[in-house]
Amino acid sequence: MSFSKVIVGTMRLGSWGAAFSSSDYERFIDECLDLGLNDFDHADIYGGYTTEEEFGRVIKKRPDLKSRIRLTTKCSIMMPVDGRNSYPLKYYDSSAKHIKDSVDRSLQNLGVDQIEYLLLHRPDYWLDAEEVSETVNALKSAGKVIRFGVSNYTRSQMSYLQSKIELDVNQMEISVNHPDAFEDGSLDYCKEKSIAITAWSPLGGGKIFESNPDKRTKGIQQKVKQLAKKYECREDQILLSWLSTHPAGIIPVLGTSKIERIKSALKATAIKMERNDWYALLEASIGHELA
Numbered sequence: 229m230s231f232s233k234v235i236v237g238t239m240r241l242g243s244w245g246a247a248f249s250s251s252d253y254e255r256f257i258d259e260c261l262d263l264g265l266n267d268f269d270h271a272d273i274y275g276g277y278t279t280e281e282e283f284g285r286v287i288k289k290r291p292d293l294k295s296r297i298r299l300t301t302k303c304s305i306m307m308p309v310d311g312r313n314s315y316p317l318k319y320y321d322s323s324a325k326h327i328k329d330s331v332d333r334s335l336q337n338l339g340v341d342q343i344e345y346l347l348l349h350r351p352d353y354w355l356d357a358e359e360v361s362e363t364v365n366a367l368k369s370a371g372k373v374i375r376f377g378v379s380n381y382t383r384s385q386m387s388y389l390q391s392k393i394e395l396d397v398n399q400m401e402i403s404v405n406h407p408d409a410f411e412d413g414s415l416d417y418c419k420e421k422s423i424a425i426t427a428w429s430p431l432g433g434g435k436i437f438e439s440n441p442d443k444r445t446k447g448i449q450q451k452v453k454q455l456a457k458k459y460e461c462r463e464d465q466i467l468l469s470w471l472s473t474h475p476a477g478i479i480p481v482l483g484t485s486k487i488e489r490i491k492s493a494l495k496a497t498a499i500k501m502e503r504n505d506w507y508a509l510l511e512a513s514i515g516h517e518l519a
């Protein structure tokens with residue numbers, strides 16, 4: 229099992245961000261592939277259930293892409309969207325019916341025959357590990373799904389699910405802005421069980437670059453600036469190298485729609501931060517000296 233050095237996130241490419249046209253998607257996909265990036269991260273709900281379909285239009289027009297692209301998608305969040313569904317509120321569903329229906333819809337929307345990584349997007353408090361296991365194994369046998377994982381699952385939720393089905397990946401929120409995974413046991417559990425760790429919002433969703441920052445963000449910005457000077461690189465590269473330098477092998481899921489920023493992120497994976505600098509950024513994030 230392997231990922232590209234960074235994973236290309238699609239959440240902000242459509243109506244939740246850059247509002248790409250079909251030609252924008254096509255150019256963006258080609259440019260990512262030219263950089264050696266073939267992992268693209270989707271979810272059924274992105275763009276209010278529209279981004280997969282927009283992205284898939286390019287694959288339907290260019291079937292050659294099917295063998296070059298590796299797709300992750302997610303299900304289990306039921307998001308009310310006027311005119312698309314009649315969910316009365318946002319809730320989670322990891323039942324056999326929802327998983328099967330969602331995978332079929334994603335395959336149809338994306339214009340592919342198989343999904344490389346299917347993830348449960350958020351922990352469902354009604355989770356039945358046996359039901360998930362039977363469902364995912366049937367999808368694997370049918371060739372619709374290759375690998376399986378979760379997103380935002382805690383250590384105990386992963387452990388329960390792992391008792392019935394092997395997990396290949398956990399996609400968690402990890403960044404200087406959100407370092408909880410280093411403390412709450414989720415990262416250690418992934419290391420112990422050889423579950424790949426991917427990090428969403430690796431730049432804190434852009435919050436870290438705010439021009440009118442709160443006190444904590446200001447502290448992070450100052451430290452990042454200092455380190456960018458020391459390592460002779462850009463500030464966003466410091467934030468990304470904070471993830472890639474860590475020995476757990478964390479792979480960032482990027483959110484930018486700009487190819488120049490993706491190129492810069494790729495270079496960041498080569499920057500190796502010293503241990504004391506890594507801790508200095510953690511200190512700036514938590515706002516106090518470690519014990």
Ligand SMILES: NC(=O)c1ccc[n+]([C@@H]2O[C@H](COP(=O)([O-])OP(=O)(O)OC[C@H]3O[C@@H](n4cnc5c(N)ncnc54)[C@H](OP(=O)(O)O)[C@@H]3O)[C@@H](O)[C@H]2O)c1
Binds near residue numbers: 489
């Ligand atoms: N599993 C989950 O629950 C979950 C949740 C959220 C997201 N995700 C996945 O993770 C991916 C990344 O999440 P994210 O979009 O929050 O990631 P992010 O990379 O932390 O944030 C991206 C945002 O930061 C901005 N940005 C990037 N570099 C910047 C810079 N140097 N200066 C100023 N702004 C900058 C981008 O704007 P530009 O486009 O202008 O560069 C974009 O708006 C998503 O696409 C999605 O695939 C998963």
